[in-house]
Each structure stands twice: as structure tokens, then as C-alpha cells.
Amino acid sequence: MTGLTLRLELRRSRTLSVGLAVVVLAYGGLIAAVYPILLTNTAAIEDYMKLFPKDFMAAFGMTGSLADPGIFFTTYIGSMLWPIVAAIAAIVLATRPTCADAERGWADVCLATPLSRRRYLGAAIASQVVILGALALVTVLGVLAVGGLVGAWFDGARFLAAGGVMWLFGCAMAGVASLVAVITLSRGAAAAVTAGILIAMYLLNIIAQIQPGLAWLSGLSAFRYAGVGALIDTGTADWAGIGAFAVVAAIGWTLSLVLFRRRDLLP
Amino acid sequence: MPEAIELRGLTRWYGKRRGVIDLDAGVHEGEVFGFLGPNGAGKTTTIRMLLGLIRPSSGTARILGLDPWRQADAAHRQLAHLGSDPGYLGEMDAASLLDYLGALRGLPRGSWRPIAERLELDPSVPVRKLSRGNRQKVGVAQVFMGREPLLVMDEPSTGLDPLMQREFLALVAEARGDGRTVFLSSHNLPEIERACDRVAIIREGRLVKIATVAALVGDHTRSVNLVLGRPAIDGAFALPGVTILSSTGQDIHLMVRGDVNPLLRRLGELDVRDIAISTPDVEDLFFRYYEGTVAGSEGRPAAPGPVDAVAGEAVR
Numbered sequence: 001m002t003g004l005t006l007r008l009e010l011r012r013s014r015t016l017s018v019g020l021a022v023v024v025l026a027y028g029g030l031i032a033a034v035y036p037i038l039l040t041n042t043a044a045i046e047d048y049m050k051l052f053p054k055d056f057m058a059a060f061g062m063t064g065s066l067a068d069p070g071i072f073f074t075t076y077i078g079s080m081l082w083p084i085v086a087a088i089a090a091i092v093l094a095t096r097p098t099c100a101d102a103e104r105g106w107a108d109v110c111l112a113t114p115l116s117r118r119r120y121l122g123a124a125i126a127s128q129v130v131i132l133g134a135l136a137l138v139t140v141l142g143v144l145a146v147g148g149l150v151g152a153w154f155d156g157a158r159f160l161a162a163g164g165v166m167w168l169f170g171c172a173m174a175g176v177a178s179l180v181a182v183i184t185l186s187r188g189a190a191a192a193v194t195a196g197i198l199i200a201m202y203l204l205n206i207i208a209q210i211q212p213g214l215a216w217l218s219g220l221s222a223f224r225y226a227g228v229g230a231l232i233d234t235g236t237a238d239w240a241g242i243g244a245f246a247v248v249a250a251i252g253w254t255l256s257l258v259l260f261r262r263r264d265l266l267p
Numbered sequence: 268m269p270e271a272i273e274l275r276g277l278t279r280w281y282g283k284r285r286g287v288i289d290l291d292a293g294v295h296e297g298e299v300f301g302f303l304g305p306n307g308a309g310k311t312t313t314i315r316m317l318l319g320l321i322r323p324s325s326g327t328a329r330i331l332g333l334d335p336w337r338q339a340d341a342a343h344r345q346l347a348h349l350g351s352d353p354g355y356l357g358e359m360d361a362a363s364l365l366d367y368l369g370a371l372r373g374l375p376r377g378s379w380r381p382i383a384e385r386l387e388l389d390p391s392v393p394v395r396k397l398s399r400g401n402r403q404k405v406g407v408a409q410v411f412m413g414r415e416p417l418l419v420m421d422e423p424s425t426g427l428d429p430l431m432q433r434e435f436l437a438l439v440a441e442a443r444g445d446g447r448t449v450f451l452s453s454h455n456l457p458e459i460e461r462a463c464d465r466v467a468i469i470r471e472g473r474l475v476k477i478a479t480v481a482a483l484v485g486d487h488t489r490s491v492n493l494v495l496g497r498p499a500i501d502g503a504f505a506l507p508g509v510t511i512l513s514s515t516g517q518d519i520h521l522m523v524r525g526d527v528n529p530l531l532r533r534l535g536e537l538d539v540r541d542i543a544i545s546t547p548d549v550e551d552l553f554f555r556y557y558e559g560t561v562a563g564s565e566g567r568p569a570a571p572g573p574v575d576a577v578a579g580e581a582v583r
Binding site: 001004005008012101104105106107108109110111112113114115116117264265266 | 281315318319320321322339340343344346347348350352353354355356358367368370371372373419
């Protein structure tokens with residue numbers, strides 16, 4: 001029954017998934033195609049970058065040379081494109097079963113059958129895991145593929161590991177969005193809260209980079225742990241922080257399942 | 268008689284807003300039970316509590332002995348539900364949608380086909396392209412495709428043309444013939460009159476009447492117009508429950524409440540040239556109850572007093 005509902009959820013998500021996949025493939029491919037140009041013009045670009053305050057550049061993830069694959073990938077995709085794409089997917093998918101489908105009456109249709117609320121929402125959560133994973137994979141594979149075509153041979157294993165971090169970051173967003181959706185039963189409220197949290201964390205991270213006295217604020221920001229530059233360039237990462245993404249996702253989804261069982265589903 | 272649905276003091280408030288108040292009713296197994304009331308009376312709230320979608324503020328609801336909130340999974344195996352405007356996924360065609368919903372109920376693929384054929388439903392069309400009536404056919408096929416012992420339907424024939432409404436009533440009759448219980452919430456009063464064994468009337472969140480359709484109609488006034496061969500003697504119609512509304516000698520208009528036999532016996536003694544008796548339909552009765560212009564059978568106000576069961580008709 002859960003598998004059946006998962007298949008339906010994935011089928012319903014085709015348009016969103018394909019649309020976002022096209023975006024990440026196109027943008028990631030374009031950026032990867034530009035990478036050899038960056039490499040050959042590194043010196044000029046770095047001279048240009050020196051015009052900007054160092055802290056300002058650090059705030060946007062550019063803590064090294066754009067010629068470094070990790071910095072390059074984080075600057076253009078990991079800290080920029082991916083949070084936007086993942087937030088769109090997470091919010092749309094996580095608010096659909098408990099808000100949009102409840103409002104349109106589809107939840108009533110399903111939940112008046114032997115399909116339990118746990119299985120109904122569980123299938124929707126599983127679809128979030130699958131779709132976010134697929135999008136992260138497509139993002140990384142697009143960069144790797146186009147990079148290979150233009151002669152920029154990125155480290156496939158490290159890029160795939162970075163894709164895993166991106167996936168967990170997306171899952172954490174979905175877990176939070178799912179929980180807020182169950183609490184509010186309002187798609188607008190859940191989207192606003194989730195997006196608000198993300199923007200606040202993004203700003204916290206920037207402030208922490210610009211103001212050394214407020215560096216501790218970065219510890220409160222998911223964006224500190226979502227950066228994959230070091231992982232790609234040196235193979236090191238803040239695994240505790242990355243693990244926190246998995247914990248946040250698991251807590252968000254688990255609480256969603258528990259609370260959804262107890263919620264009145266008003267028409 | 269075993270109860271398929273049992274409501275005891277069922278109450279639901281939405282904050283300070285009234286949903287339903289203190290509903291006490293029982294639906295016997297194997298009967299077709301009509302649930303009548305205007306928009307906002309509390310029909311959908313009652314059904315949502317029966318389905319375990321919302322919790323009662325107080326009181327209990329039971330479906331075949333199961334608590335639909337605490338034992339939702341078990342209760343849902345016993346029922347099929349059709350909402351008033353089911354939010355089907357527009358991008359799915361009717362066949363895929365019905366197969367999916369059938370699979371959730373453990374039914375094999377295509378279980379809906381015999382019903383769809385009776386309703387002349389084209390299953391290949393995406394639901395969003397279906398007319399209101401055809402979407403409703405999907406819902407009717409959905410609810411009747413299984414063998415659950417309880418069918419709960421909210422405005423099921425809305426949008427169906429007269430032929431399909433007749434087919435729908437035939438399906439309801441077949442379900443009753445199979446011993447299944449049907450809980451039918453409707454605005455369609457003739458449909459209720461034709462389909463149901465008993466009817467509950469809900470007004471402003473409270474049940475004001477539960478009775479068999481026959482008793483509901485039979486317990487109320489009839490209009491009798493007589494043309495006599497010669498004027499009746501004084502006191503000829505001084506009978507229990509009979510009121511003379513007008514009399515012009517040979518043309519007499521009477522209202523009769525309750526038992527009509529004394530009047531019929533008296534008419535047998537008179538030279539009656541013509542007679543016209545009109546019986547109120549459920550629609551008349553419903554509006555009278557809703558407007559509060561009819562007292563209960565014991566002379567109580569129609570609402571918000573206790574449920575007015577027809578004499579000899581147990582509420583449960």
C-alpha cells in the first residue's frame with residue numbers, strides 16, 4: 001500500500017522533478033563548461049577578486065581560488081543554485097500531502113480507505129527522499145559530464161560525496177517544511193516559515209563571515225555545514241554538522257508522522 | 268437490531284462555532300439511512316467524524332462497533348466513502364484513479380468496470396476534463412466497486428442526469444439487497460424519499476427528527492378536497508385530527524392529521540362526487556422542520572428540543 005502510494009507520489013512529481021532537473025543540468029552544465037576558461041585566466045580573475053573585501057568574498061563561499069574545483073562548485077552551485085532548487089522541491093513536496101491535498105479533498109479520498117495516515121504521509125516523505133536524492137545526483141552528474149566534455153576532469157568520488165551532503169541538506173529542509181506543514185496545515189505558512197528560516201540562516205552565515213566578533217553565529221547556520229568546497233578540494237568535512245542535517249530531517253519527518261496522526265483534517 | 272453506525276452525544280465545536288451538538292442516532296445494519304439538512308447544518312461535520320478525519324469534542328461515534336478515530340484503519344476496511352466534491356487528481360484518468368483507489372481497498376484492477384459501464388462512464392478521460400456529472404460518476408463507481416458492508420455518501424448524485432440518478436438509486440437498492448448499510452447525506456429530497464428506509468433531519472447542528480420515510484409522511488397532515496352531492500350535516504367532520512379549512516356547502520376543504528380511517532369511514536356514509544387527497548412529500552416536511560413551523564408529534568417545538576422520534580419508532 002505504501003509502495004503504491006509512493007509510486008503515485010513520484011508520478012505526480014514528474015513535472016516538478018523534470019523541470020528542476022532541467023534547471024540544474026542547464027545551469028550546472030553551463031558553469032562546468034566555463035571552468036576551463038576560469039583555469040586559463042586564474043591570475044586575471046584573482047587580481048580582479050582582490051578588488052573586493054576578503055570578508056565579503058568569504059561570506060559568499062569564495063575563501064580560496066575559483067580555480068579550485070571545490071570553491072568553484074560551492075560558489076556557483078552548492079551555496080547558490082542548490083539551496084534554491086532544494087528549497088523549492090522540499091517545500092512543494094513536503095506541503096503537498098498535508099496542506100494542498102487536504103485542502104483539495106484528495107487526502108480525504110485516500111484516508112477514507114484502509115490507507116493509514118502513517119502510510120499516507122510516509123509514502124510522501126519517501127518521495128521527498130527519492131526526488132531530492134535524484135536532483136542532487138543529476139546536479140553533480142551534470143557538472144561531471146559537461147566537465148568531462150570540456151576537459152575539466154573533476155574528482156567524481158568527491159563530487160558524488162558532495163552530492164550526498166547536498167541531498168542531506170535538502171532532506172533537512174523537507175523535514176522542517178513537513179513538520180511546519182503538519183502543525184499549520186497551511187501551505188503558505190509552511191512555505192513562508194521554511195523559506196524564512198533558510199534566508200535567516202543564509203544571512204547569519206554572511207554576518208558571521210563579515211563580522212569576526214559574530215563568527216559564532218555561523219554555528220547556527222545550516223549554510224556553514226552545507227559548503228562542500230573543502231570536501232571536494234581536500235576530502236575533509238564537518239561530518240558532525242553534516243550529520244546534523246540527517247538528524248534534523250529525521251526529527252522533522254518523525255514528528256510530522258506522529259503529529260499528523262493526531263491532527264483534525266478540516267475541509 | 269445491530270447498529271452499523273452509532274452516535275451518542277456526538278458533539279463538535281470549531282472554537283466557538285457550532286459544528287454539531289449532542290447527536291444521538293443509530294443506523295441499523297442493512298438499512299438505507301438518509302441524512303437531511305441544508306448547508307451548514309452539520310452533515311459534513313458528522314460524516315468527517317464518522318470517517319475519523321476529525322475528532323468529536325465530546326460524545327462518541329461508532330462504525331460497526333469501531334471507534335473511527337482510534338481504530339481508523341480497521342474502521343476504514345469496513346466502509347466506502349464518497350464525498351460531496353471529491354478532490355480527485357485531475358491529471359489522472361478515471362481508470363487509473365479507480366484502480367489506485369481500488370488497490371488501496373484490496374480490490375483487483377478493473378473492479379470498477381461493471382459500475383462504470385452501467386453509468387456510461389468513459390474511463391480513459393483525464394478527470395480534469397470530465398464534467399461535474401461525469402466526475403460524480405467516477406465517485407459513484409468508486410464507492411460501489413467494492414464489497415464493504417457500509418457505504419457513506421455525501422451528496423452522491425449531485426450533477427447526475429435523471430437517468431443516472433435512477434441508476435444510482437438502483438445501485439443503492441442492490442446494496443441494501445445485499446445487506447449492506449448505506450448512510451446517505453443529501454439535499455435531494457425526492458432521492459431520499461425513494462432510496463431511504465429512515466431519515467434523520469438535522470437543523471443547526473441538532474437532530475430534530477428521525478423516522479421512517481413512511482412514518483414521516485404518514486404522520487403529517489393531508490389536504491382533502493371534497494365535492495359532495497348534497498351539503499353535509501353540521502358536525503359531519505367533527506372527527507379526531509380533522510380540521511375544516513373551508514366549506515361552501517358541497518365543496519369542502521379539510522386538513523387531516525394522523526389516522527385517516529375515521530374520515531374514510533365518514534366519507535363512506537356521504538354522497539361524495541369527487542375527492543382529491545394530496546400527501547406532503549419529504550420536501551414539504553423537511554422545509555417545515557427546517558423553518559420550525561411544525562411541532563413534533565408530541566407537540567414539542569421542532570428544535571432545539573430533543574430528537575422527535577415517530578411514535579413506535581425507536582431512535583436506535
